[in-house]
Amino acid sequence: MSDLLLLPEHRYAKIIEQTRNEDGSELSILNLGPTHPATHGIFQNILLMDGERILDAEPTIGYIHRAFEKIAENRPFYQVNVLTDRMNYCSSPINNMAWWMTVEKLLEIEVPKRAQYLRVIVMELARIADHLICNSILGVDTGAYTGFLYVFQFREKIYEIYEEICGARLTTNMGRIGGFEREWSEEAFKKLDTFLQDFPVAWKEFENLFERNRIFIDRTVNVGPISAELAMQYGLTGPNLRAAGIDYDVRKAQPYSSYEDFDFEIPVGKSGDTYDRFCVRNAEVWESISIIRQALAKLPEGPIHADVPDYYLPPKEDVYHNMESLIYHFKIVMGEVPVPVAEIYHAVEGGNGELGFYLVTDGSRTPYRLHFRRPCFIYYQAYTEMIKGGMLSDAIVILSSLNVIAGELDA
Amino acid sequence: MALETTTIQEKLTSKFGDKVLNFHMSRDIFSFEATPDAIHEVIRTLKVEEDLNFHFLTDLCGVHYPENEVSHQFAVVYHMHNWVENVRLRITTYLSGENPEVNTITDLFLTANWMERETFDFYGINFIGHPQLKRILNMPEMVSHPMRKEFPMEDGGRTDKDDRFFGRTANNG
Numbered sequence: 001m002s003d004l005l006l007l008p009e010h011r012y013a014k015i016i017e018q019t020r021n022e023d024g025s026e027l028s029i030l031n032l033g034p035t036h037p038a039t040h041g042i043f044q045n046i047l048l049m050d051g052e053r054i055l056d057a058e059p060t061i062g063y064i065h066r067a068f069e070k071i072a073e074n075r076p077f078y079q080v081n082v083l084t085d086r087m088n089y090c091s092s093p094i095n096n097m098a099w100w101m102t103v104e105k106l107l108e109i110e111v112p113k114r115a116q117y118l119r120v121i122v123m124e125l126a127r128i129a130d131h132l133i134c135n136s137i138l139g140v141d142t143g144a145y146t147g148f149l150y151v152f153q154f155r156e157k158i159y160e161i162y163e164e165i166c167g168a169r170l171t172t173n174m175g176r177i178g179g180f181e182r183e184w185s186e187e188a189f190k191k192l193d194t195f196l197q198d199f200p201v202a203w204k205e206f207e208n209l210f211e212r213n214r215i216f217i218d219r220t221v222n223v224g225p226i227s228a229e230l231a232m233q234y235g236l237t238g239p240n241l242r243a244a245g246i247d248y249d250v251r252k253a254q255p256y257s258s259y260e261d262f263d264f265e266i267p268v269g270k271s272g273d274t275y276d277r278f279c280v281r282n283a284e285v286w287e288s289i290s291i292i293r294q295a296l297a298k299l300p301e302g303p304i305h306a307d308v309p310d311y312y313l314p315p316k317e318d319v320y321h322n323m324e325s326l327i328y329h330f331k332i333v334m335g336e337v338p339v340p341v342a343e344i345y346h347a348v349e350g351g352n353g354e355l356g357f358y359l360v361t362d363g364s365r366t367p368y369r370l371h372f373r374r375p376c377f378i379y380y381q382a383y384t385e386m387i388k389g390g391m392l393s394d395a396i397v398i399l400s401s402l403n404v405i406a407g408e409l410d411a
Numbered sequence: 412m413a414l415e416t417t418t419i420q421e422k423l424t425s426k427f428g429d430k431v432l433n434f435h436m437s438r439d440i441f442s443f444e445a446t447p448d449a450i451h452e453v454i455r456t457l458k459v460e461e462d463l464n465f466h467f468l469t470d471l472c473g474v475h476y477p478e479n480e481v482s483h484q485f486a487v488v489y490h491m492h493n494w495v496e497n498v499r500l501r502i503t504t505y506l507s508g509e510n511p512e513v514n515t516i517t518d519l520f521l522t523a524n525w526m527e528r529e530t531f532d533f534y535g536i537n538f539i540g541h542p543q544l545k546r547i548l549n550m551p552e553m554v555s556h557p558m559r560k561e562f563p564m565e566d567g568g569r570t571d572k573d574d575r576f577f578g579r580t581a582n583n584g
Contacts, residue, residue, distance in 0.1 A: 061547060067564075356490070360474060381521070
């Protein structure tokens with residue numbers, strides 16, 4: 001624990017000893033975290049401070065590491081889904097769908113159009129929920145609590161839609177191999193319609209409240225900027241990368257689940273600072289709303305799951321009355337399903353960037369190796385770089401604008 | 412002009428000879444192997460060569476194959492991406508099971524820093540030249556590398572459940 005406890009041999013202690021400012025003042029160490037109300041999660045940063053200015057930072061992560069990759073190696077494919085929920089828990093349906101798509105790519109299953117469109121709808125809802133939390137919390141950190149309280153009720157509405165679809169709210173475990181577990185209820189579509197009517201009005205107000213607000217602009221413009229070049233070096237993806245001016249989006253680069261059927265823009269920023277990240281997320285919410293509307297308008301009729309009895313659990317009443325279904329049910333639950341030997345990489349555009357699953361199978365019922373490419377883990381490295389030279393209060397704002405989710409950071 | 416996989420293969424084989432091998436399409440990703448002594452140079456070439464331009468390191472992770480012969484018991488898998496041509500690439504390098512070590516690529520990609528630390532943490536693969544190779548997700552006092560296959564997922568002393576009856580592991584049929 002030597003680097004956590006700040007013993008005298010810590011490298012910052014030596015720097016402090018050797019450095020004196022011109023006015024005779026000393027540098028100091030500040031322990032930001034692991035638990036601190038302003039960090040929205042368990043992150044520790046040891047900061048080397050000159051007054052209120054940050055000279056250097058040393059992040060420690062892993063406080064909620066739950067060994068998902070190890071657990072995944074010991075669980076059948078359908079049980080891995082509940083692990084993915086708990087990574088980016090602000091947008092779990094995206095993780096769920098990404099996992100099913102990885103398995104479907106492995107098994108070469110073609111998902112019916114209706115299921116693909118429904119997946120797009122739920123993934124975009126999740127993206128809205130994710131961006132909504134990030135942007136409103138950024139407001140809270142700059143002193144504007146009202147915006148947060150106002151739009152947060154719409155996250156509740158989104159969760160009610162999830163509840164109609166799958167019964168769960170936060171960690172959804174939604175979908176199955178080949179599609180969805182059941183047809184969406186009428187109530188779900190009704191709630192979706194109400195949401196699409198009310199939410200844009202509130203989001204517009206939220207946007208107006210912030211985008212040209214003097215205080216907000218002062219707190220965010222030129223705070224924690226990152227150049228496009230450095231952003232690529234640090235492996236940034238998603239809104240944080242796009243804020244730096246690069247229009248890379250997995251939905252456009254490698255369309256999955258029929259994203260190519262929809263017409264949407266990729267909003268980009270310029271300077272990659274906190275304000276640009278805020279604006280990019282705002283703009284993406286509008287694109288998401290437009291995608292959901294298009295998907296609802298074009299939603300085809302048809303089955304909600306692929307015809308893959310080897311992997312898709314049969315309806316319960318058939319299991320009790322039908323020999324075939326009983327056998328399939330037994331085989332799936334006991335993990336006796338044929339799985340090809342392959343290496344798969346599948347990426348989707350998660351709330352925070354490219355969420356990738358690297359899956360190695362050896363023909364057994366469990367993954368041989370499953371690696372999660374977690375965007376948060378990868379871009380949190382750039383945080384140190386971004387806060388150096390800034391004020392302490394800026395460090396908090398930058399952290400929330402990056403939307404670092406502890407669950408995804410530590411897996 | 413789209414970047415063809417044959418172009419990548421030709422360029423690399425002409426430069427590295429038999430140090431790059433086993434070129435194949437693994438589903439939608441063009442993949443190949445490189446020997447550990449050449450991997451740094453291969454990745455540098457892929458990055459800086461103008462018509463290859465694999466400027467983005469998507470992912471880096473380890474895999475443990477205890478069943479393989481000793482020289483191939485660990486693998487480090489690199490995923491690279493050329494955003495301009497929209498081509499992905501997977502490079503695998505196999506390392507020895509006794510003393511797994513490979514050159515770091517942190518000098519080429521800053522993002523490799525934590526990815527390599529994670530791989531070191533979980534597999535004990537030594538990345539030569541890494542600026543700060545220490546554990547990242549596990550606590551520093553830990554002595555084992557938990558993603559190695561011999562590391563049990565649960566406490567072996569547990570008597571309240573028998574995994575054989577629950578279809579849990581890859582090896583119990």
